Amino acid sequence: MNLHIFDIFPIILFFISFFGLITTNNTMKSIVFIMLMQTAVIMFWVGVGARFGAQPPIIGDIAYLENPDAIADPLPQALMLTAIIIGIAVTAINITMLNALFRKYKTMNWQALQNLSSTEVEEDA
């Protein structure tokens, strides 16, 4: 076991939200938990970048020459900007779908939604 302090908290959050995903009955909560999972992963990435130093990578020439090792890795940050935007876009789609489902079936329970929609499929066929 060889854990950095920045690792352990994202891992805990990842599994807490995983626990939430496998226990909750509420669809909206599932969407929130997926967002939590994303945040955990993003935090992990940012932590990987900040392992050797946590100075923001916004530099002029002089600042870099003074102490290059204290600056955080810019690559994970740039990647995580993309990941955050992807996350919010997908969440918006999910929430819209859930809204439509709620309009139709008047429930947010996973099991009830599954039963209702499967009976509808049978009628269709």
Next chain:
Amino acid sequence: MPSHILIFFVIIPIIIAVFVYVFAGLKSARLIAVIAQSAFLVMALFMLIASRTNEITISVGGYEGFLGIILRADNLAAIFIFLTVFIFLGLVIYNLRSEYNHTDRLYWFLLFILEGTLIGLFLTRDFFNIFVLMEVSTVVVVILLMHDRKRRNLFAGMTFIMVNIVVMQFYLFGLGYLYMVTGVMDMEAAAYVIAHMDTTELALPYALIMTSIAAKCSLLPLLTWLPKVNALTGSRFTIAALMSGLHIKSGVYLFIRFQDVFGGMASEFFLCIGIITAIAGIILALSQKDIRLLLAYSTVAQVGLIIAGLSLNDEYSRIGSVYHVVNHGLIKVALFLGAGMISYLYKTKDITKIRGLLRVSKPVAIANILAVLGITGATFFGSSISKYFMISGVTGALEWVFIFINFGTILVFVRYSAIFFGRPKGAVLAPDWCRESVVLCLGISCFALGVQPAINFLLNQQVELSFWGYLEKNIVFVISVVAAYLVYKFILVKRDFLRPLRRFDLSFKTMCVSIGAFFGVLLVVLKVG
């Protein structure tokens, strides 16, 4: 061929998409799109030829080293791109004469966007770029699946997209560890670093990444999402064909790439998983009545077979598996488009009610027969050769397992072939010549892939069939067909004992549990072995 052309392989479909979207009022817009797509096919062919001698590489923006994103087209990527462009050309022509209104504009737009995304997925060698492209393709596929406003199944679509997001979080987490350990984002560089490294270090990133890729291939714990999505009410058969024929192949492609990067860790595990998935897929396919579900579960079985073949660590098996991906892609698209025509003609999707296709429409029936013969591995067809190579790498009991899986496939399609014979009940409609020709072309192309020059050309390797081995394989095939017919006639028709499996389905929570279980088991296997 200049290497800058690789970027245009991604840009051209997007430009076509925007063109179709903007000029939707033009009547000839779709015709122009088809012509552009044909030209694009020629371009893909040129790239396939060019990639035979040396791989084409470009760093986007021309940055040195591994600073930018690197696109590479080797032979494997070129094969996949050619397959993609070919299948999309077929789909576009298939849709050419359907009615065209405001919402259909969106459909065409998304179709071409999906093409660009998939080509980008095959070209890129950057780990994070793969993540972005997989998310985009997932979202596009979801909208395409629920395109029909009136009859769509929102619940299944939502489950599909949410499971995919959860799985992608596993991928991103694994990528974080991979970046932490190797310090690069490029596949070739990562493979180089990994080759000089202790495997126990890599167990965690490998398990996380492979969990997501196994879910993308719809391997065992998650095998329900693909059929469920294919059988959505309100989704079109073209999209089902796309999902089964091509979208799932992107998962297989990534599987090949990542196994290369990691040097084939845990291949025994994936061999077992592949075989179990194949058997489970066959059993579930036998239990279905819906024509789409039957074909989709058959896809699950075939993908399991491909994954098993890729995990054998044998050169010939690998060639056979890659070739089987091409074969299966074409066959499945032909079968699904044929099934779409059939369900349009008969106005039903119940396979027990469709009879006498040979009397109704000759071209559709011929195309379907060609495709069925292709997927079962009949002599002279492409997939017989791919299956021959796949089996040539195994010996002993494992060979019998592969033969048994092929027997199961034959059993499924013996059941499916019942639709050709008998008399049609009730009125049927007249088919559309445009669609008929596409289906027929796809059926013939399944046959054409069995010709020796086609194999040598596609795989860029001089493969040789041993006459006696091939003969033996064909004798086994004939025996299996006879046995399958007997089993079907005397056991399956009499008693429908697979009926309880027909409603087999996993809820979202169960899927999450199975993702976790797959990850845990893989990690334990890696740590122990």
Next chain:
Amino acid sequence: MTQVLLFFWVFSAACIVFSRKAYRVIIYFGVFSLITSVVYLALGAPDVAMSEAGISAFATIFFIVCIEQYYGRGEGLKSEAIASRRKIRVTFMKFVPAFLFTAGLFLLFVNSVPTGYAFTELRDQYLRMFMQDVGGENAVTAIYLGYRVYDTLFEALLLVIAVVAVTHVSWFSSEEVPDGQHSEIENSRMTKFTMRIICPIILLFGAYLIMNGHFTAGGGFLGGLAFASFFICRYLVLGIYDLPIKKVMKMEELVFINITILPIFAVFTGVVYLVADVTPLFQNIYLVAMSALVGMKVACGFFILFYRHIAIERLPADIDKKE
């Protein structure tokens, strides 16, 4: 210090997961994302921190709109409380296997974490090269708009598709709110007066972020969010509705085409790279133009997403029945 913040971060997340009521989830979510962005800042990622802060505001709005239907605007709170109290004992036993499963996975995960052995060559290379290669002083923006602009292209594409998807998947097929439905929004005179002062400042802030994105934290995405919130404030507080959604969508597509074309000519063909040694002016023009395009794109996209949720998803169900 960072460790303490991280501890509170996990604690607030645990509050989200273990709270029973859905509306509490949203309130805890706000707290959670606040702490998240502070931690990002502490870890040396100001761009990510600002994005998270902007994003969490929008996410909270989405969740509130969703849950508002669930509670029927005030009712249903009590019934849910009673139901949840009754269920506590039954569900507790159900949690035990799930908890054991998750704990097992967690232990397995923690046991096989690789020893933190990272190469920092790529980081050093980026920090050394980006001022000549791409320009600007912010390495994150340089990577986002220069080295990995190919990713940014697909990200913009995803946002376009998300807008299309939200419009397409929604229960309501119409894209515009029917006339007379905007009147629900009413605010006190004080609110309106203050927002009239604040709105231009928001606009100014957005412009600052876009223009200065390659020198300090910020950039196209955050500037776009600020622009979007300007239009949202106008719609929500002042009740001005002069941006028909169809026009915004068309504009978004146009901007997306520009986002595709600009890098093709600037980066894909290597123009920026070739010009790099000659003049940094071109680099700065490219960066600002790209930031502005991304900002416009994000502003359009988020305005539509927000507008769909706040105005259309909340309509009474019988206004536009499609099934």
Next chain:
Amino acid sequence: MIYVISYIVMGLGLAFMMFGILGIFKPGKDFYYRILVACKIDTVGFLTLAIGMALRHGFSFFTGKLFLIVIIMMILNPLVSHIMASQAHKSGYVPSCENEDDAS
């Protein structure tokens, strides 16, 4: 000298915040009371803290930014509290102490 003053001012801000938080959790009070106290944390506490920071830092670009933030906070924070309280009033929330007054 200026450092000592700045620390005293910042400590004062923290004290305001602490009292505010104690006030929020004071039992037996209704929503409007809590809104009032919460508003106090944001405005008074933050303001004092910001002034302390400005003093600590001296006159520079950073202080200008801080000044801008203080102005915006001064405008926005009371507004937010106002909106919350007025919406609570509009949606028909009746404070519990009013009922007690009626009873006595």
